[in-house]
Amino acid sequence: MGLVYFKEIDQDTRFAIWKIEETADELLSQLQLGRSERAFLERLNKGKRTLNWLGTRVLLRTMLDTPGYIDCPSDENGKPYLVNFPHKISLSHSYDYAAAMLSTIYEVGIDMELVRPKIQVIAHKFMKPEELAHLHPDQQYTEQLLTCWTAKEAVYKLQGKKGVSFKDHIYIEPFTYQPEGGHIMAHLRGPYQQATYPVYYERFGDFLLGYVMG
Secondary structure (H helix, E strand, C coil), X not given: CEEEEEEEEECCEEEEEEECCCCHHHXXXXXXXCHHHHHHHHHCCCCHHHHHHHHHHXXXXXXXXXXXXXXXXXXXXXXECCCCCCCEEEEEEECCEEEEEEECCCCEEEEEEECCXXXXXXXXXXXXXXXXXXXXXCCCHHHHHHHHHHHHHHHHXXXXXXXXXXXXXXXXXXXXXXXXCEEEEEEEEXXXXXXXXXXXXXXECCEEEEEEEC
């Protein structure tokens, strides 16, 4: 299907969502890949992981609107970056959707998750007891937890370093979930960086998005 959502946050920063309905060959036909990228694809299992990887790259090409080669490796921490464009980037995917966020000024982070009650089972693994105590179990509890997860994931991607714990290093301030979207405050108190970020969230169909810049 292609591009299904585009949002310009400011003149320097934007994100978009691509619905992956193409085959791997159809996505490949829209890309120019280097030898290392083709080797990486060969190591992936032929299936969703391949489609997700290709989908994020086709979305990047669409957002950058260029016929040229896009060199997009990952650093030693697994954070993707652009070699031959000035943009900072963050990538995400969930099921048949790929998301990408770009900025020429800010570091960015984006996460996209399907809204499922399963998140309640693992809440204790990424939330401190005091964070959980601020939520309202009788009011869209799954959405509240996913808002916290996507916020922490987005901040994690923005800071870009391994060794940062969702539970121990990223704290979410008390908030009231707004179905129409809003923002929450996330405090990063990690081994490499200490900062506070407003993280924005919104629904996209059956999915929840969290994104941050800073």
